[in-house]
Amino acid sequence: MALLKIEDLKLDIENSNQNIHILHGINLVINERDRLGLVGESGSGKTMTMRTIVQLLPKKAKIMSGKVIYQNQNLLEKTEKEMENIRGREISIIFQDATSALNPVYPIGKQISDIYLRHKGRDKRKALEETVDILRRVSFPKPSESVKAFPHELSGGMSQRVIIAMALMCSPKLLIADEPTTGLDVTIQNQVIDLILDVIKETDVAFVLISHDIGIVTKACSKIAVMYAGHIVEIGTTRIILEKALHPYTKGLVRCYKTILGKRMAYIRGSTPELTKTISGCPFESRCDVAMDICKRQKPKSIQFEKEHWVACHKWSN
């Protein structure tokens, strides 16, 4: 069952003299109980896509066209007040640096309770109960005492647990995690991912993990969407992506990942295109080893290659 559908989303950022094209027509479907990973290099548009869902975009960002359909409504048409009701309650998004994401002057218990009180009623005692409960669920040591702790007393991993607790407090239907592990120690990284997966195991939450680290994504997600220069170039299950990837970029990424495991360095030649120029053909064309004539002229449309496998590449569109 489709929980959220992004239809043909185009996003620009207005600079002083020119527009930077961030997203070029994104199409994405997120189902209930999905474990979707969104991979791509920095600047590929992964964060912007997810931020558009909750409308937490920078001031200069302008949505040129497209829809985000959630519960039969277009989120892009909603007012800020309506979005405030949705954020934290139906759709939660957590970001990278956990420690600085917590307000230093309030104890963590209060910050978590505030979210309950915002979305679910005014009973302070119930809020405290739920806070202790959610802290227990994220394996926070001594939950009933820790509610009085202040953020600066916590380590990075602990802070991240608090953030996860805040995100899941109101049992949202969609949880988006934007690079939650970047900057943490490798051992902590695995802990955090395991924790998230553990907590959402028994629930209906759909989970989207954004990362440039394909290793983490393959570990945590059942489905992967690959983004390049503001386009989605391939979507498939984790197994399909790892073993049967079709798009040259995806193949390159997977090759890099596998050689890391095998301790040899592979790379994809070239660099990402400039975002100010409008590209008429396939964005990956300049770095592609199997590029054809048509790749320069026409943008490839996304086609369904097999069950649970879509790709946008001229090579495979027949």
Added chain:
Amino acid sequence: MNKNSFRNWFRFLSRRIILLLIVLILITSIAFFVTRFIGSPVYLMVGSQRSEEIIEAARQELNLDKPLSVQYFIYINDLLHGDLGISRFTYNPVIDDLKRKLPATLELATVSIILISILGIILGFTAAVKRESFLGKFANWISSIGVSVAPFWLALMLIFLFYFIFRIVPAPIGRIDSNINLTAHYSGFYLIDSLLAGNIDAFISSVYHLILPVFVLVFTTTPYIFKLVYSDVVEVLRSNYIQNARAFGLKKITIYRYILKNIAPSLLTLIALNFAVLISADIVIEKVFSWPGLGLYALNAMNNSDYCPVISIALLAAIVYNLLYFLADTFSIIIDPRWGLE
């Protein structure tokens, strides 16, 4: 509060209190040495043209013939008993004069600081949240004028405008119209006393007399609060935790509450400092409006070469400043637990 944080609190507070006491002792000692350097105290008290006997008698009475260390102890002893000397031109003990004049200055300072704080916070918040708005730019512009203008000149110009030309404020001759009789004396604050006594005329008159001096003080002091709130709020708005609070759908009011608590410590300290300044340094305003407070008292004393009141007020100013700073600091650690970890 667990055991550990209580220990932290204790350490923090005791350190602050000890520092406060040291500063107070230093200040009183400096005041002592200053008094011994002002010409010859005897001549100041008695005049230099008297006969030898009278001068000698005065010297003995003032304890000036005793060694310096003994004088110091007598001085400290007097101080702790509230004896600040006798004013030469009012013939009252200085401490009594201070008690009588304090409410006037305090009333002016209190009314002003309340308005300054409210105005500064509201303007600072609005300008920071809506940066490009008209109000933001206007507030910035007005505050640059407020810091540059000389308060006494502004006061005079306003008197000219609103008293001489428009006749909507009373003459600058004190706190209340001279034909109004206010006998109630609960707090020394005319505003409160007149209300408590049910004397509406007195209340209205006090308000009218307060308008102009308060306006000048507010106009010249609010910019400092405004600037602090503005820059702090701008910085907090950019922080990660505010972005996150928005991401979890918290209401705007909640976010404002979050921001306020974050800027509270430095804001509180600045307000406390400005309050101290208003209490102790308002001499010019009091002179222009003939406001019978501490400042005018000090000025008159000085013009009469009467040094006891001046020294006492200087002492009082230093004590008030350090006390308020200490209070602000203590409250800051309650608000922001990181404040005490240095």
Added chain:
Amino acid sequence: MYYSLKKRGNNVLRFVLINYKSHLKLSFAVTFLVLISILAIIAPFLPINEPTKTDMFNTNAPPSHEHWFGTDENGMDIFSRTINAARYDLIIAITAVLIGSTIGIILGAIAGYVGGLFENIIERFAEMIQGFPYILFGMLIYMMIGGGIAALIIVIMVYNLPFYAKLVRSEIKSLKNIPFVQAAICAGTKPYMIVFKHLIPNALPTIFGQFPLSAASAIRFVAALSFLGLGIPPPTPEWGSMIQLGANSIIFGKWWISGFPGLTLFFVVWALNSLGVSLQAYIKKEN
């Protein structure tokens, strides 16, 4: 990032010239300051009325063709007094700020470099000085050594000291850890050379940005103290004492006696403040 002093001077000049048109307020401020400085310097040679010449037939006269700003109760021409007052105010402000800042800078630099108990003591002293209301301080000085220019300079000097000490101290502390300086320490350079040759010059840009602001507050001090009778005694023209002279006449409607000096005072202070703020913003951006 570590310019030589000469290059920095050029940068400031270039900054002013380039931004003249785009920053109207700042340009106006600078122009005004330059103008009044020039006027102040050439004041004695200007073909206007003598500032202390009394004209007893013409006292308290409103502005007229003969006396552009009117006359005060002694019949002295306010316009020429205003211009001449600029000389005293500006000179006192600049001198006092320079002396006070120099001492403050040296103390602050040593405090920042040496640290420890010395730094703590300096910090406490600075706090004490800053907390004390300057007017009361002026009164005490007046009672001890009388009024006049010496007293004013002492007050301004003492008041500016902690400001600069604190500023320099924090600058030095952050500069101490830059590899450049660490290298010099490793090479065995003597401490005082490090402080004077490396640390202070590199802290100077930030300090420069503070100068106009200190000058502005110094001028306000002088005016306020003179207003109370503690500063420059009449008949020497000074904005503060001129305002005081006119204070009693205000309620009779004679606004020009206090009005013009105060207005000029306001513009000078405002111009200096604007200059200081823009300079600080520019220096921050450069870093």
